[in-house]
Amino acid sequence: MVLERDQDIPSSHIPVVDLSNPDQELVARAVVKASEEWGVFQVVNHGIPTKVIQRLQNVGRQFFELSEEEKNAVAKPDDSREGYARRYELDLERKTGTVDQLFHNIWPPSSVNYKYWPKNPLDYREANEEYTKHVKMLSEKIMEWLSEGLGLWGEAIKEVISGEYMMIVNYYPPCPHSDLIEGLDPHTDVSGLTLILPNEIPGLQVFKDDHWFDLENIPSAVIVIIGDQIQRLSNGRYKSVLHKTTVDKERTRMSWPVLVRPTNDTVVGPFLEITGHDDPPKFKPIAYKDYIPQGPSLILR
Numbered sequence: 694m695v696l697e698r699d700q701d702i703p704s705s706h707i708p709v710v711d712l713s714n715p716d717q718e719l720v721a722r723a724v725v726k727a728s729e730e731w732g733v734f735q736v737v738n739h740g741i742p743t744k745v746i747q748r749l750q751n752v753g754r755q756f757f758e759l760s761e762e763e764k765n766a767v768a769k770p771d772d773s774r775e776g777y778a779r780r781y782e783l784d785l786e787r788k789t790g791t792v793d794q795l796f797h798n799i800w801p802p803s804s805v806n807y808k809y810w811p812k813n814p815l816d817y818r819e820a821n822e823e824y825t826k827h828v829k830m831l832s833e834k835i836m837e838w839l840s841e842g843l844g845l846w847g848e849a850i851k852e853v854i855s856g857e858y859m860m861i862v863n864y865y866p867p868c869p870h871s872d873l874i875e876g877l878d879p880h881t882d883v884s885g886l887t888l889i890l891p892n893e894i895p896g897l898q899v900f901k902d903d904h905w906f907d908l909e910n911i912p913s914a915v916i917v918i919i920g921d922q923i924q925r926l927s928n929g930r931y932k933s934v935l936h937k938t939t940v941d942k943e944r945t946r947m948s949w950p951v952l953v954r955p956t957n958d959t960v961v962g963p964f965l966e967i968t969g970h971d972d973p974p975k976f977k978p979i980a981y982k983d984y985i986p987q988g989p990s991l992i993l994r
């Protein structure tokens with residue numbers, strides 16, 4: 694599917710869910726509804742301390758401000774999913790701006806390879822380990838609500854898709870041609886669930902009902918994106934949302950997505966309990982490593 698740049702982007706109606714609402718049933722319903730209708734929502738008052746978020750963002754920013762040579766201390770080898778790499782060079786014909794990325798697993802400990810975690814700044818590891826504890830708890834709560842929303846026990850989705858957590862740091866430097874180019878191309882996330890912390894520069898857009906919608910920038914909010922594997926598990930009830938990013942003319946945009954994804958050999962297909970005569974399976978069960986996304990998607994990571 695080729696999607697043209699939309700000149701007339703409507704303002705945001707993307708759901709924002711306040712997790713501190715004492716009526717937790719209402720919160721759960723709002724999360725389920727947003728995942729069914731949009732495949733994306735923002736959560737506020739989510740329990741991750743602002744200090745932990747600021748520290749994570751500070752160490753990420755400090756890493757990207759290092760020289761190319763210093764950043765290449767954690768360069769991504771071709772055969773690895775982890776490490777630092779330039780994803781795109783500015784290319785006006787292709788309509789892409791420069792995008793640099795750092796990838797490293799953060800959970801479980803057996804999947805973590807500190808070779809790909811920057812040693813500079815010195816507190817990079819501590820800041821990321823602290824954030825991991827919180828983001829894992831938040832993702833588990835969201836997966837619990839989504840499982841219960843399907844009428845299943847609370848751990849059903851977590852059991853399948855939370856094999857590994859990967860941190861990505863996206864770095865979009867300012868670009869004078871920002872009106873002509875994109876950051877990341879339109880894609881869905883091939884993983885299960887993504888929790889994103891952006892910096893203060895807006896730029897994430899999601900596609901719904903033939904329109905691109907801007908995500909409103911809410912300080913300290915976490916953006917939650919439903920990925921392909923939750924869409925498949927839920928037999929299409931939860932939507933894997935198409936999204937893309939823009940770049941700013943003058944300011945550097947950064948974002949910190951955490952991908953929650955199945956291990957390579959985990960077979961993912963619609964839960965048997967929710968399929969039947971009335972709702973036949975729309976997807977074939979398939980090992981995550983063999984999954985080939987339908988439509989625009991980023992490489993399997």
Ligand SMILES: O=C(O)CCC(=O)C(=O)O
Nearest residue numbers: 861863891897938948950
């Ligand atoms: O930069 C963002 O806000 C989102 C990044 C994204 O879509 C991705 O890393 O897959």
